[in-house]
Structures are given as structure tokens and as C-alpha cells.
Amino acid sequence: MITIRDLHKSFGAKQVLRGVNVDFVSGKTTTIFGISGGGKSTIIKHIIGLMTPDRGTIEVNGITLDAGSKENLYKIRKMVGYLFQSGALFDSMNVKENVEFPLIEHTKLTPLERDRKIERSLELVGLKPREVLCLYPHELSGGMRKRVGLARTIILDPQAILYDEPTSGLDPITSDRISQLILLLQRELGVTSVLISHDIKESFKCSDYIAMLFEGRIVDYGEAEKFKNSDNEIVRQFVDGSADGPIKFAND
Ligand SMILES: Nc1ncnc2c1ncn2[C@@H]1O[C@H](COP(=O)(O)OP(=O)(O)O)[C@@H](O)[C@H]1O
Numbered sequence: 199m200i201t202i203r204d205l206h207k208s209f210g211a212k213q214v215l216r217g218v219n220v221d222f223v224s225g226k227t228t229t230i231f232g233i234s235g236g237g238k239s240t241i242i243k244h245i246i247g248l249m250t251p252d253r254g255t256i257e258v259n260g261i262t263l264d265a266g267s268k269e270n271l272y273k274i275r276k277m278v279g280y281l282f283q284s285g286a287l288f289d290s291m292n293v294k295e296n297v298e299f300p301l302i303e304h305t306k307l308t309p310l311e312r313d314r315k316i317e318r319s320l321e322l323v324g325l326k327p328r329e330v331l332c333l334y335p336h337e338l339s340g341g342m343r344k345r346v347g348l349a350r351t352i353i354l355d356p357q358a359i360l361y362d363e364p365t366s367g368l369d370p371i372t373s374d375r376i377s378q379l380i381l382l383l384q385r386e387l388g389v390t391s392v393l394i395s396h397d398i399k400e401s402f403k404c405s406d407y408i409a410m411l412f413e414g415r416i417v418d419y420g421e422a423e424k425f426k427n428s429d430n431e432i433v434r435q436f437v438d439g440s441a442d443g444p445i446k447f448a449n450d
């Protein structure tokens with residue numbers, strides 16, 4: 199469903215992506231593994247046109263993202279939901295207003311129709327609408343904030359969801375609930391999911407495929423099960439969490 203070909207991106211003299219080739223399979227969850235600062239967020243920001251490639255192409259459901267076409271960009275943004283690394287709720291809006299926001303931006307639904315969608319979205323992420331609708335972000339726990347962010351992400355019925363470190367900063371139990379949610383949404387909504395995570399255990403739980411990003415390229419790709427016992431030195435080091443091996447610190 200999402201195809202990336204020969205994606206290059208530099209920031210100043212720093213070459214971050216040096217020819218990324220990867221397909222994100224329709225209806226499945228693919229996790230991108232890679233070191234901090236390696237360019238994972240950069241890849242997914244390209245998918246929704248928050249960044250433009252220096253070279254290469256991105257296609258979502260047959261629609262090519264190109265800087266010249268605002269129409270294609272709009273279509274892709276409607277199809278692809280994005281859960282920001284920070285969760286990024288609007289602090290001055292309560293839960294209802296946060297979740298409702300994309301509906302007001304992108305649809306002509308009536309207030310009553312919007313209410314129904316908000317309710318369904320919150321229920322899908324395991325929140326009780328009546329209890330949370332009027333709360334403000336600072337009144338929510340970290341896990342709840344992620345879930346509200348997720349409710350907002352799914353409210354436009356996206357065909358794909360991009361998750362940028364959805365469990366970072368959460369305790370193991372809450373992380374596990376978020377992973378279960380990712381699985382549930384994939385099954386209930388049939389969405390194509392792209393996940394960035396440093397949480398190896400959680401990644402294996404909810405991924406069908408894994409892509410290993412190293413030095414600006416995808417150096418290994420395969421079924422999650424096979425990745426657990428990969429012979430690839432880079433994958434082994436990442437999965438074992440070892441400081442020794444081909445992967446060096448980003449600044450080395
Ligand atoms: N908008 C930007 N301007 C300049 N440098 C950036 C920008 N976005 C990312 N970078 C740099 O690109 C590299 C990759 O960043 P990122 O994609 O966020 O990595 P990851 O998500 O894998 O941790 C980092 O060195 C980061 O500092």
C-alpha cells in the first residue's frame with residue numbers, strides 16, 4: 199500500500215537517508231527498527247508530506263506524493279493517520295475538542311454525526327466517552343493521552359496509521375495495552391500500520407514485518423518471527439541491545 203523508492207534526505211551536510219527502499223504491506227503492521235537519530239521519523243514524515251525528498255518517490259495507494267500536487271497531498275493526508283512521537287494534543291482543548299478537530303477540518307458532518315464518531319473512536323481505544331470528554335490533556339495520564347491521540351488519529355477512518363514511538367515514556371503495562379490496541383485497530387479497521395519503536399518486545403508482539411534501518415538504508419526486511427533469530431549482525435545487535443557491533447552511536 200505504501201511504497202518508498204530510493205528515498206534520499208540530507209539536512210545540511212548530514213546525509214540521513216541514503217536510498218531507502220521499502221514496501222509497507224496492505225493491512226499489515228511493519229515496524230522500523232533503527233538507532234536514535236537514524237532517520238526513522240524522517241521516513242514517516244515523508245509519507246505524509248511533512249518533508250520533501252531530495253531524491254526518490256513515495257506512493258500511497260497508487261497516489262504519488264509530489265511537491266507540486268496539493269491535491270495528492272490532501273488525499274494522502276486523509277488516508278493516512280499519524281500519531282506523533284509526543285502525542286501532541288492541543289493543551290487548550292478538552293478531549294472532545296481534540297478528537298473532533300480533524301472532523302471539523304476535513305468533513306461536513308453535522309454536530310450529532312460528529313458526536314457519534316467521537317464516541318466510537320474513544321470506545322475503540324478503550325476510553326469511556328462520558329468520563330473523559332470534558333477532561334483537558336493535563337488531567338490525563340501518559341497512557342490516556344496516547345489513547346486520546348490515537349482516537350483522534352483514527353477518527354477519519356484512515357487506511358493507514360503511522361505510529362512514531364507510541365509507547366515511549368510509558369510503563370511496561372501501559373505499553374502493552376497500547377500494543378494490544380495497535381493489534382486491535384489493525385484487526386477491527388484493517389489498517390496498514392507503520393510503527394517506529396525501540397521497544398523490541400512490544401514490537402514483536404504487534405508486527406507482521408520488520409524493516410531494519412541502518413546508515414540511511416533498509417538493510418534487512420522480513421517477517422517478524424524470522425527477525426527474532428536473524429543472522430544479520432546489525433539486526434542481532436539491535437535486538438540484543440548490545441553496544442558492541444556494527445551499529446555505532448549516531449554521532450560517531
Ligand atoms: N527538520 C530537521 N532539520 C535538521 N535536522 C533534522 C531535522 N529532522 C531530523 N533531523 C536530523 O536527522 C537525523 C534523523 O532524525 P530522526 O528521523 O528524528 O531520527 P529517529 O526518528 O530515527 O530518531 C537526526 O540527526 C536529526 O537531528
Ligand SMILES: [Mg+2]
Pocket residue numbers: 238239240283362
Ligand atoms: Mg524519531
